[in-house]
Amino acid sequence: MIMLNDLKENVCQANVELRRQDLVLYSWGNVSGIDRSKGIVAIKPSGVAYDELTAEKIVLFDLDGNVLEGDLNPSSDTPTHLELYRTFESIGGICHTHSKYATMWAQACKDLPCLGKTHANNFYGCVPVTAVMTQEQIEADYELNTGKVIVERFKDMDPSQMSAVLVANHGPFTWGKDVDKAVENAVVLEEVSSMAVGTLQINPQQQGISQTLLDKHYLRKHGENSYYGQK
Amino acid sequence: MIMLNDLKENVCQANVELRRQDLVLYSWGNVSGIDRSKGIVAIKPSGVAYDELTAEKIVLFDLDGNVLEGDLNPSSDTPTHLELYRTFESIGGICHTHSKYATMWAQACKDLPCLGKTHANNFYGCVPVTAVMTQEQIEADYELNTGKVIVERFKDMDPSQMSAVLVANHGPFTWGKDVDKAVENAVVLEEVSSMAVGTLQINPQQQGISQTLLDKHYLRKHGENSYYGQK
């Protein structure tokens, strides 16, 4: 028996937090976490309502996709999560939702521009949208290929500085050093997605902020010399 | 005495759920259910507030519109419900609301395009808007004719694959295998209706998703080989 009760409990709570933060309807959306030392991923079961979710129902996998523990079917998005864990080695948690405003940008197939400090505090530049998937990518191994188009989009980007992506025609994935940070990034992404819609409604010519301002805000919170919060 | 207490209780609870899901103001909106083996329809009484609704107040009909049980006037939309039950033989529940975003699309007299996976998971393509009713259709048997314009719109569509319609200048009707599914479809329709408004605001040129992606998502949840949720 594998246990990892702390990881399962954290993943369970992070999934419930999606509901509390109003990011999901019904059972849409899922959070996973990884124990890097053991190479084990914990993920929400498919189609289970958040108020019926318990740590015992969380499903455990290895990175090759073998189920290690759990009686329920895992989230159908599991192959996407595993591809991201295999490729983005710095991340500890992944969150997927269909939150309203982030999904609008994903459906519009547009990068989410960085229009101000709220965005720059959390995401280092435009949040990228993936390529639209080809017929071949859709028809075979769709969920695995969803992971692959994300990875392809990040070939020149650092996932530890850009912790979100918009999958074209679909919705957002976010990640972080742990499951809580992955969910926080989903909350912030939703907020800046809605602000960006309104900003461009007020001023359709508005461009993203300068590199100087972006560096200032992102590094103030995340860089070596960060001076936000309590140390 | 007819009883059907389970059906009446389900219909009552489904009506109350409309309020919980924030789809209705005051007594706007109504849900009905049918017992196909007996050919009996149960529907909300007209103008009764959701917090005063009990199973005993639900009105029972046969498919010809004869009241079988109930002291209160039924929803004024009853003839629309009956026409749909008579024609769409696979459905077990119907829901009608004036939910905000779905009503916007109905008032705009525009089909709701399928712009992403959230929509495609639940509705197999554009959610259709009916024709605008003629003066004759409005003046005599308005509610029955509302049913007829819906049926006309579906002459080349399968109501088991498209469980929603937008009545022009009016609002949405949704249905499903039972009353709970009819209400769930109303919730999802409202969500994708609001996402579509924002998607087209961000990218006015955006088209509906490809047939391949639509097939993938809809059939993943609904087809013979569906692999979402627990079996």
Place this chain on the structure above:
Amino acid sequence: MIMLNDLKENVCQANVELRRQDLVLYSWGNVSGIDRSKGIVAIKPSGVAYDELTAEKIVLFDLDGNVLEGDLNPSSDTPTHLELYRTFESIGGICHTHSKYATMWAQACKDLPCLGKTHANNFYGCVPVTAVMTQEQIEADYELNTGKVIVERFKDMDPSQMSAVLVANHGPFTWGKDVDKAVENAVVLEEVSSMAVGTLQINPQQQGISQTLLDKHYLRKHGENSYYGQK
């Protein structure tokens, strides 16, 4: 001592309902009611928070504006209310808010078009916006003149069929046979105001509904042969 405790209690509760329906911030907004047999108007005191409001704090007036009972200053909008009661003899309650979407239409100085059944069920046609007030109307007796521009706008309209107005650059007033109906009309006006913004975003060419459909819906609920609700 005048009493009219029932009227004061109703007016108090209707004001509190504004808050519950999310139509007001702070102490913005006010509801009044009239006892036509005595010619006495009851109105909210000015600048009092809704959760501190009690029936005892409601101020009583005659139609000439003489205070009959009450220690607190009445709503600064009182002269507007009195002008409407003097001129619109069929109404029993008046409600004024700065509710978000209705205020947008008032600020835009545009009539709110009747774009569907939700609107037509409650308001018989476009909800009119008043003329922009002149410098003279603003500088002397501003609140009384607010009432006068409303009355002027209604010179060819029946206030019992159109129970709402948008004061240009300001916000909505609604009324009804009693205070509860006045508040209900404020709730409905806010809802149809937001629906109209979205409808025209989806389809900027959309026109108001036909006279036939308007007659059908309005008269279904309000005419002699109405058949909505329980008799």
Place this chain on the structure above:
Amino acid sequence: MIMLNDLKENVCQANVELRRQDLVLYSWGNVSGIDRSKGIVAIKPSGVAYDELTAEKIVLFDLDGNVLEGDLNPSSDTPTHLELYRTFESIGGICHTHSKYATMWAQACKDLPCLGKTHANNFYGCVPVTAVMTQEQIEADYELNTGKVIVERFKDMDPSQMSAVLVANHGPFTWGKDVDKAVENAVVLEEVSSMAVGTLQINPQQQGISQTLLDKHYLRKHGENSYYGQK
């Protein structure tokens, strides 16, 4: 030991009110207050969640930026607050948020026009947006320079008549005679910011209201002859 327990308690409560009014996510946003007789400023610590905030955690400063009391790091925006207190001698409290609609206007780098009475009751004209900060202003003493660009924007304006500013690419600051008024102005600014977006969507040609109407509304509530509320 300095004490000022009342000020610390007021500042603490005002910060918590930001959350209750739905103006902030996580620990975004901060409120400060000043005791003018002692020249001491009290401000929220950086990155502390609102539900963990107590009066004891509030940090005290003098106007030169020397910490007088408090174990936690102060809000990283402290130099902005201090610059405003030094220059705007009439103000007693300052509030900073990233509230959604006010932030949209700040990100759009547009003055918020005065489109109606709701705005005019609280802000005497357009709410100004600052200049976009230069590379030099951003790279050294960013937060102090944020204060300086606000002060520069107000060189011909009276901060006691215009109690809000939009910092370009960032978000709003509001102030008032005390901390409660600073927060109230943040709430009102958010409301009129959202109303302005919708007003201009309905009528893109709409201009700000006349000087006569602006004077009437602002002075009705704030001038020598004000007649709103209870004296």
